[in-house]
Amino acid sequence: MAFPLLAAQVPFLLDMETTASTNSLVSELAPLPSYSTVITTKQTAGRGRLGREWLSEPNDSVALSIVVPFQQNNLELTPLLMGVAVLRAVRAIGVTQAELKWPNDILVGKRKIAGILCEVVPCGQIIAGVGLNLRFRDKPPTGQATSLAEHITFEPEIPDRWASACLTELRVLIDAGSHRATSEVRQNLATINRRIEVVEFDGQSWLGRAEDIDAGGRLIVSRKGGEKVVLSSGDVRHLYQ
Secondary structure, three states, rough: OOOOHOOOOOEEEEEEEEEEEEHHHHHHHHOOOOEEEEEEOOEEOOOOHHOOOOOOOOOOOEEEEEEEEEOOOHHHOOHHHHHHHHHHHHHOOOOOOOEEEEEEEEOOOOOEEEEEEEOOOOOOEEEEEEEOOEEOOOOOOOOOEEHHHHHOOOOOHHHHHHHHHHHHHHHHHOOOHHHHHHHHHHHHOOOOEEEEEEEEOOOOOEEEEEEEEEEOOOOEEEOOOOOOEEEOOOEEEEEOO
């Protein structure tokens, strides 16, 4: 699959027919110029947050990893900035009902269409990795997954249009500065003002209401009784009743 629109925007593009993980490949090649990108439609060992796998059949999804021009102290905000960029790009190709869930998922309704994994590589650069479901030739990898083809007419040039839009939107957010970028995240984050379930790393869960994010992208949650909790990691589930 060709990506001419994306190639015109980045200082370095590696379009792989197949690779184990685009994040891992960028890590091996780093340091690279800001916005250098690796992309593939056949990722054999994709990763999500908390060590989860990103599973898909060949050509059912597109995975890309971008070198983000941030320092390590911006790592918590990076998934949200990338999330806004991915959200806007998905909406631009017609999936207008897509939403951003804290800290790194793009949902359509209750199902996930894209996920983001940001990592710091040994040289200190930040990599923003994205996986987007294009279509499912067989059945979805999980019951919570959806794809572009379920919501729009899929055409061969769509992955390139989406990837190019992601780069454009990410540049705009980063060039705007951290204060403006945080404001853009706040305006696009569907988790805010919603009842949520927070699942801790040990499996325990509790209910609350997402109130806001702070300057570092951490989620401020109000628990029953008025206690405020600031989350920097963990799983959050939107509640719909």
